[in-house]
Amino acid sequence: MKKKIAVGACILAALLAAGGLWYTRPQSFWAVTGLDPSRISGVSGHGMELSVEHSRAxxxxxxxxxxxxxxxxxxxxxxxxxxxxxxxxxxxxTAPFSDSQPGSEQWVTLNFAVDGEPFPVHIPVPQTMTIPIPGSHGYWQYDASDPQIQAEVLQYLKANGEQS
Structure with a gap:
């Protein structure tokens, strides 16, 4: 009887581990956001950097x-x-992220226009990217395979956007 319980527990543990590995597998930007590139009519971006210079924020x-x-x-x-x-x-x-964005000195928000509706993607640099959960006020969280990508998106906005 104990052997059957042990085998069952091992099978359950293996299934949970496999499910966790499958869920956290690397995915493309399109798979993560669920966006269809052909339905996007445009994007705008906003990048921000917080700093202290001469004791002033x-x-x-x-x-x-x-x-x-x-x-x-x-x-x-x-x-x-x-x-x-x-x-x-x-x-x-367990609990999709729903609080305010995590603290960061640098962050980027990209706002995609999809079928006339906004779809914001928040990227605190170099932290976790958050994607809105459709029909909810919560967010799902994703880590980039290369955190430099997030910093490069901010650098891209610096080079191609207007500073204010």
Whole structure:
């Protein structure tokens, strides 16, 4: 009897481990967001950097307004996002992230226009990317395979956006 319980427990543990590995497998930007590239009519981006200079708080931001498919800036931004892979966090299974964004001195928000509706993607640099849960106020969390991608998206906005 104890042997059957032990075998059952081992099988259950193996299934849980396999499920966890499958859930956290590397995925493309499109698979993670669930966006269909053909339904996107444009994207805008906002990057922000917080700092202290001469004992004074400073906020610097860059904005890149509407860029659409076929536009050179749009294609370059999409290529940056497609370059990496993203892994879901296991914490998404228990309680999807719903609080305010985690603290960071640098962050990027990309707002995709999909069938006339906004779809925001929040990327605190170099922390976890958050994707909105459809029909909810919560977010799913994903880690990039290469955290440098997040910093490069901010650098891209600095180079191609307008500073304010």
């Amino acid at each position: 400073r906020t610097t931001s860059w904005t890149m307004d509407h860029r659409g498919p076929g536009d050179e800036d749009y294609e370059a931004l999409i290529a940056l996002l497609e370059r990496g892979s993203y892994r879901a966090k296991l914490s998404n299974l």
